[in-house]
Amino acid sequence: MPKSSVYMKLNFKQLLAVCAAAALVSSCGSSGNAVAPKAPPPVPVAIFAVQKGSAVYYDQYPATVVALNEVQLRPQVTGYITGVFFKDGQHVSKGQKLYAIDQQQYEASYNQAVANLNVAKANLGKAQQDADRYAELQKNDAIARQTVEHAQADLQASKMQLEAARANVASVQTNVRYSTIFAPFEGTIGISQVKMGTAVSPGQTILNTLSSDNPIAVDVALDQKEITRFLMLQQKTGADKDSTFSLALPDQSVYPYSGQISFIDRAVDPQTGTIKTRIIFPNKEKFLKAGMSCNIRVKNNGNSQSLLIPAKAVMEQMGEYFVFVVGDSNKVAQHKIQTGQVINDKIMVKSGLEENDKIVIEGVQKLREGAVVIPKTDSAIVKKTDSSTVTPKQ
Numbered sequence: 001m002p003k004s005s006v007y008m009k010l011n012f013k014q015l016l017a018v019c020a021a022a023a024l025v026s027s028c029g030s031s032g033n034a035v036a037p038k039a040p041p042p043v044p045v046a047i048f049a050v051q052k053g054s055a056v057y058y059d060q061y062p063a064t065v066v067a068l069n070e071v072q073l074r075p076q077v078t079g080y081i082t083g084v085f086f087k088d089g090q091h092v093s094k095g096q097k098l099y100a101i102d103q104q105q106y107e108a109s110y111n112q113a114v115a116n117l118n119v120a121k122a123n124l125g126k127a128q129q130d131a132d133r134y135a136e137l138q139k140n141d142a143i144a145r146q147t148v149e150h151a152q153a154d155l156q157a158s159k160m161q162l163e164a165a166r167a168n169v170a171s172v173q174t175n176v177r178y179s180t181i182f183a184p185f186e187g188t189i190g191i192s193q194v195k196m197g198t199a200v201s202p203g204q205t206i207l208n209t210l211s212s213d214n215p216i217a218v219d220v221a222l223d224q225k226e227i228t229r230f231l232m233l234q235q236k237t238g239a240d241k242d243s244t245f246s247l248a249l250p251d252q253s254v255y256p257y258s259g260q261i262s263f264i265d266r267a268v269d270p271q272t273g274t275i276k277t278r279i280i281f282p283n284k285e286k287f288l289k290a291g292m293s294c295n296i297r298v299k300n301n302g303n304s305q306s307l308l309i310p311a312k313a314v315m316e317q318m319g320e321y322f323v324f325v326v327g328d329s330n331k332v333a334q335h336k337i338q339t340g341q342v343i344n345d346k347i348m349v350k351s352g353l354e355e356n357d358k359i360v361i362e363g364v365q366k367l368r369e370g371a372v373v374i375p376k377t378d379s380a381i382v383k384k385t386d387s388s389t390v391t392p393k394q
Contacts (some may be wrong), residue, residue: 045363058297067211120165127158
């Protein structure tokens with residue numbers, strides 16, 4: 001190939017490279033003069049001025065209603081049920097007759113035992129007379145010594161037979177008494193497990209269950225960390241003690257009567273780390289039934305001051321809680337907080353906020369760190385928290 005042709009090709013390639021470089025320089029220069037994107041406009045939000053206030057709330061603990069006295073009624077003799085003297089679910093008084101078991105065989109045995117007792121008494125009388133008569137004869141040497149000794153032995157035997165006959169009467173009489181079953185204490189009796197004519201046996205048949213119902217107990221298993229607090233509550237006196245413990249029923253209604261601590265168990269369960277505590281409630285209307293699940297409500301110290309903010313201002317991220325705090329130039333910053341008790345639509349703040357901090361309560365979803373905000377109206381700044389009595393959410 002001629003040298004001139006090679007030279008022309010090289011010049012053409014160099015020209016293309018120069019043009020490409022010039023285009024690149026031109027592009028970079030034009031980009032340097034481009035207009036920067038505008039900052040996002042301020043976000044309209046509602047804000048809340050944090051203040052301390054007093055709020056009454058209740059800590060709640062799962063609990064179970066239990067009877068102070070409860071007993072399974074069982075027969076102590078064998079026989080057939082011949083009488084049922086109550087209605088299922090009836091309130092019965094102490095000593096009230098409940099069941100009767102066929103007494104015929106026990107009455108016959110009792111009559112026979114009484115007859116044997118009378119025979120033993122007669123034999124003792126005869127033996128006593130013989131012993132006394134022989135003793136007088138012995139004083140005059142008018143009877144053999146052996147006869148006197150036999151009479152004394154017969155007298156002792158008659159006395160023992162009399163004691164045995166009396167014991168037999170008492171035993172048979174006990175069976176007669178056990179054939180009628182009475183209420184051992186006042187309370188409510190359940191549904192009868194036997195009917196008329198049912199054969200029953202000691203230790204095998206359950207007739208019914210009787211439980212006391214007024215007053216009634218509520219048992220709660222407390223974490224061992226709560227022992228000190230509940231010991232102090234147990235020692236309270238006066239009107240405050242009467243309003244400390246209340247009860248939330250399964251339908252979320254509040255039981256109309258307050259309770260008092262009966263006892264705190266002697267030891268902590270090492271398996272669960274809890275301690276059993278019993279609280280006594282009046283139960284005149286029989287609203288509370290043994291076995292019912294409920295929640296014990298323990299009133300907090302309403303005199304303490306706490307920070308309360310609307311719950312809707314709080315955001316949760318990976319198990320941590322945050323709020324947006326409005327700072328200088330209406331810029332927001334995200335603050336991590338430690339929350340406490342939820343009280344209706346508010347939540348207690350233990351740390352992370354100070355009094356008079358302004359937090360965003362509406363428009364939180366539109367914000368990011370450093371965003372500029374515009375309060376909707378001056379009236380959106382709430383100057384005081386609600387101090388009314390409230391109940392915590394579940």
